[in-house]
Amino acid sequence: GKINCSVLFDYFPYPVRDPELFTEEILMEVCPEAEEWQIIRELSYLEVDDGVLYRPFCTLSNGEQTKVLLATLFLNEGHFLLIDEPTNHLDNKARKTVSDYLKKRKGFILVSHDRNFLDGCVDHILSLNKSNIEVQSGNFSSWMTNFERQQAFEETQNERLKKDISHLKQAARRTSDWSDKVEATKIGMGPCDRGAVGHKAAKMMKRSKAIEERRERAIEEKSKLLKNTETADDLKLITAEYHSDTMLSFSKVAVCYDGKEICAPVSFTVKKGDRIVLDGKTGIGKSSILKIIMGEKIEHTGNVNIGSGLIISYVPQDTSHLKGSLSDFAKESGIDESLFKAMLRKLDFERVQFEKDMSALSGGQKKKVLIAKSICDRAHIYIWDEPLNFIDIYSRIQIEQLIKEFSPTMIFVEHDEVFRQTIATQIIKL
Numbered sequence: 001g002k003i004n005c006s007v008l009f010d011y012f013p014y015p016v017r018d019p020e021l022f023t024e025e026i027l028m029e030v031c032p033e034a035e036e037w038q039i040i041r042e043l044s045y046l047e048v049d050d051g052v053l054y055r056p057f058c059t060l061s062n063g064e065q066t067k068v069l070l071a072t073l074f075l076n077e078g079h080f081l082l083i084d085e086p087t088n089h090l091d092n093k094a095r096k097t098v099s100d101y102l103k104k105r106k107g108f109i110l111v112s113h114d115r116n117f118l119d120g121c122v123d124h125i126l127s128l129n130k131s132n133i134e135v136q137s138g139n140f141s142s143w144m145t146n147f148e149r150q151q152a153f154e155e156t157q158n159e160r161l162k163k164d165i166s167h168l169k170q171a172a173r174r175t176s177d178w179s180d181k182v183e184a185t186k187i188g189m190g191p192c193d194r195g196a197v198g199h200k201a202a203k204m205m206k207r208s209k210a211i212e213e214r215r216e217r218a219i220e221e222k223s224k225l226l227k228n229t230e231t232a233d234d235l236k237l238i239t240a241e242y243h244s245d246t247m248l249s250f251s252k253v254a255v256c257y258d259g260k261e262i263c264a265p266v267s268f269t270v271k272k273g274d275r276i277v278l279d280g281k282t283g284i285g286k287s288s289i290l291k292i293i294m295g296e297k298i299e300h301t302g303n304v305n306i307g308s309g310l311i312i313s314y315v316p317q318d319t320s321h322l323k324g325s326l327s328d329f330a331k332e333s334g335i336d337e338s339l340f341k342a343m344l345r346k347l348d349f350e351r352v353q354f355e356k357d358m359s360a361l362s363g364g365q366k367k368k369v370l371i372a373k374s375i376c377d378r379a380h381i382y383i384w385d386e387p388l389n390f391i392d393i394y395s396r397i398q399i400e401q402l403i404k405e406f407s408p409t410m411i412f413v414e415h416d417e418v419f420r421q422t423i424a425t426q427i428i429k430l
Contacts, residue, residue, distance in 0.1 A: 007080045007107075014069045019058035026057050027072045034075040042071035045104075047097050062089030063282050067098065074105055081108040087117050088389050091282045092415050096120070113393050115140050116417040233346040235375060235402040239409070240311055242380040245271050247310055247409060248293065253302035255285035255292075263430040265302055270381065275403065275410040277420050280430035286413045287317055289430070290385050293411065313379035317386045317413075319366035322358040326369070329358065335376040343372035347395050363390035371399065384412040388419060 014030055027039055040050045046067040052060055060068070066086055073081055083102075087095050099120035102110065109126065112118055118125075118140040125136050125143040136143050252265040263285045270276060278286040288298045293306065294314055322329070326344075330337040341354060347368045353361065358369060367390055374382060388396055396419060403410070403423045414420055420427075 005080075007078060008076075010073050010076055010079045010081050012070060012073055012081060012083045012086060013066070014073060016057060016069075020056055022053070023055055023057045023060065023068060024053040027053070027068060030069065030072045031075045033077070034072060038075055039072060042075065043068065046071055046101055061282055063091065063094045066090060067094070070098065070101070079107075083108055083110045083112075085111055085113075085390070087112055087114045087415070089282070090415065092279070092417065093281060095415060095417075113388070113391060113396065114416055114418075115144075115393065115396075234405075235343065235346055235398055237375050237402055237406040237408060238378055239406065240378045240380050242272065242307065242310065242409075244307055247271065247307045247381050249305045250289075251303040251305075253289070253292070253300055253304055255288040256299040256301060259299075261301065266428055266430060267302075268426075268428050270409065270411060272409055273407055273425070275408075275412070275423050275425045277424040277427050278411065278413050278430060279427050284430045286430060287385050290314075290383050290411065290413065293383060307380075310381065311377075311379045313374045313377035313382045315370045315374050315382075315384040315387045317389070319363065319370065322361070322366050322369060324358060326354055326358065329369070329373070330376075333373050333376075335373060340372055340376050343375050344368060347372060347398065348392070364392060364395075367391050368395065375402070379408075381409045381411070384410065384414070386413050386415070388414055388416050 016026055017029075018026075024036070024039075027034070031039075036053075039053070043050055043052070048064060048067050048071075052064055052068060057065065066089055070083070070086065073079075086098060090098060095114065095117050099117050102108070102121035110118070110122060120139075122139055123137065125138065125140060127134050127136065127143065127147075136146065138146075247270045249267075249269040251267050253267070254261040254263055254265040256262065262283070263280065266289075268276065278289055280286055288300075292298045292300060292304055294312065326341065327337055330340045333340075341349075344354075345351070349365065349368060349372075353365060358366065361369070367387065371384075371387055371391075374384070387399070391399075396416065400419060400422045410423075412424075
């Protein structure tokens with residue numbers, strides 16, 4: 001293909017050549033024409049203290065790095081910004097801040113799987129469908145509503161045409177058979193009688209051909225339908241039955257770093273069927289709380305009581321440990337390989353990916369490996385740490401439907417607001 005453009009493009013995330021440099025130096029590389037006061041102004045819109053400019057870039061949190069690079073890239077006048085997955089390292093508050101910031105900016109294409117984030121900052125959707133590419137005015141929710149309506153309409157049309165084609169096929173066969181039978185009666189008749197019968201047979205054959213043409217048109221019309229349908233097989237989860245209604249409890253637990261509490265003490269009890277989301281800003285200790293449950297030696301105050309014999313299935317945030325074959329991974333994890341790969345197929349994993357080393361998989365594919373493994377675990381409780389990073393929207397919806405249908409007991413950390421609202425039964429704020 002060919003791309004015609006009249007502007008320069010900038011890409012986010014910007015490739016930082018030396019993270020040890022001061023942030024101000026890096027930003028001057030990103031936008032040489034920018035004045036310091038302009039950068040400080042943009043940072044204020046994104047709720048970032050201008051003190052970050054005078055620190056090494058590598059000392060900034062992932063969220064701060066995202067914000068300072070975005071702010072500076074927008075200062076390149078006349079450039080069109082291509083923003084690729086900006087939310088992966090942002091907590092809920094930061095996502096809202098960045099979404100509000102982007103809503104006031106013009107001239108960008110954004111790739112994101114966060115439905116709430118998209119609704120907050122875009123006014124058009126560029127949809128890469130299976131059979132075409134379309135641009136539609138509106139946000140993600142309006143596009144999704146229109147897409148589902150179109151699919152429902154096409155499914156109705158498809159069923160109608162399927163019946164029409166079957167009826168027309170039978171009608172064409174009957175008419176053709178009648179024509180042949182009438183033609184056969186000409187034998188032994190006089191010339192006048194044979195002419196009348198031949199005329200009648202010809203009319204029947206003409207009608208048969210007309211019916212066949214209608215059938216072919218219906219087949220052609222049917223072939224144009226449902227080309228963009230996104231089908232997703234239902235996932236299944238079988239949990240283990242725990243002997244008690246209460247699985248674990250926290251009493252005045254606070255995560256510590258160098259002897260200092262980094263979050264306020266929390267107390268909560270997890271019972272069967274609870275789906276608890278841990279909420280709080282980046283760095284407040286959400287992942288550490290999950291790791292404490294997993295038995296890692298994390299410094300903390302308070303008391304943690306884990307039920308005896310509790311089987312836990314864990315999806316970590318980090319995927320860098322995934323190496324080797326999927327078959328070996330299934331064996332080491334103690335899960336059924338056929339079931340594991342069937343789950344991956346339902347999560348839109350191509351069969352060709354089964355032969356790859358896991359280290360060569362994309363970020364989203366690695367997350368799907370961990371989620372599929374967890375689904376195959378027969379556990380009492382499921383602990384998921386930001387499971388949806390890099391996961392596409394249709395797979396997110398699949399996972400939501402799975403959790404709603406099978407109601408596993410869960411504690412999770414996730415910043416996708418739609419996912420949280422759909423499945424969480426309780427919010428614990430840190």
